[in-house]
Amino acid sequence: MWPFNKPKEVRAAVAALEIEAEKYKEAVNALFGVEAVLPQVKAVIEDQADKTVHSIKSDGISPRALVHLIISNIVYERLTSGALHVYRGTLSKEGSDMLKVFRFSSEVLVTEGLQSAAEAEAGIEDLEKQIKGTG
Numbered sequence: 001m002w003p004f005n006k007p008k009e010v011r012a013a014v015a016a017l018e019i020e021a022e023k024y025k026e027a028v029n030a031l032f033g034v035e036a037v038l039p040q041v042k043a044v045i046e047d048q049a050d051k052t053v054h055s056i057k058s059d060g061i062s063p064r065a066l067v068h069l070i071i072s073n074i075v076y077e078r079l080t081s082g083a084l085h086v087y088r089g090t091l092s093k094e095g096s097d098m099l100k101v102f103r104f105s106s107e108v109l110v111t112e113g114l115q116s117a118a119e120a121e122a123g124i125e126d127l128e129k130q131i132k133g134t135g
Contacts, residue, residue, distance in 0.1 A: 006049065009056040009063070013045045016063035020071075020108075028104050032094035037074045037101070044070050065112035072105035072123075080130040089132040102127060 006014075017038065024034040045052050045067075055061045061069070075098050078084055084095030091099060106120040115123070 006046070007053050009053045010045060010049050012063040013052050013056065013066055014042060016067045017041055017045065020064060020067050024101065024104065028097075028100045032097040034071065034101050036094070036098070037071060037078070040074055041067065041070050044074075061114065062112060065109060065114045068105040068108040068112070069114060072102055072109065075102045075105065076127060079127060080134055082134045085131075085134060088134070091131060095131075099127070099131075 021034055021038055028034065052066065055066050056063060079091070079095060079098055079102065084092050084098060086092045086095075103124060106115070106124060109115045110117050110120050
């Protein structure tokens with residue numbers, strides 16, 4: 001499907017992804033940053049266009065918040081898979097950088113009003129607990 005045939009919500013989310021990718025580079029000092037998940041985030045936005053449209057149009061989620069929600073979900077899955085560990089409970093350099101990405105996404109989700117500060121902190125604590133038990 002050509003870009004101009006995609007729903008405007010999908011185009012807005014992809015544009016937000018490109019903008020937010022630059023912000024990550026500035027805000028998250030990480031060698032293995034958000035670039036590692038950008039293709040997967042873009043694929044989720046485009047391949048699940050109906051969900052993207054629903055989230056933005058019906059649920060009222062901003063394209064920026066949706067991008068960070070998807071990033072945090074993908075990063076959470078990667079960090080809890082064990083693939084980014086050097087041994088049990090210890091993240092590799094890439095894993096440590098991904099944790100920085102997750103923390104940044106959590107902050108943005110609070111700013112965007114998608115979760116409270118307490119929910120963000122609980123999510124980070126849960127992820128850290130999962131990391132300690134994985135690998």
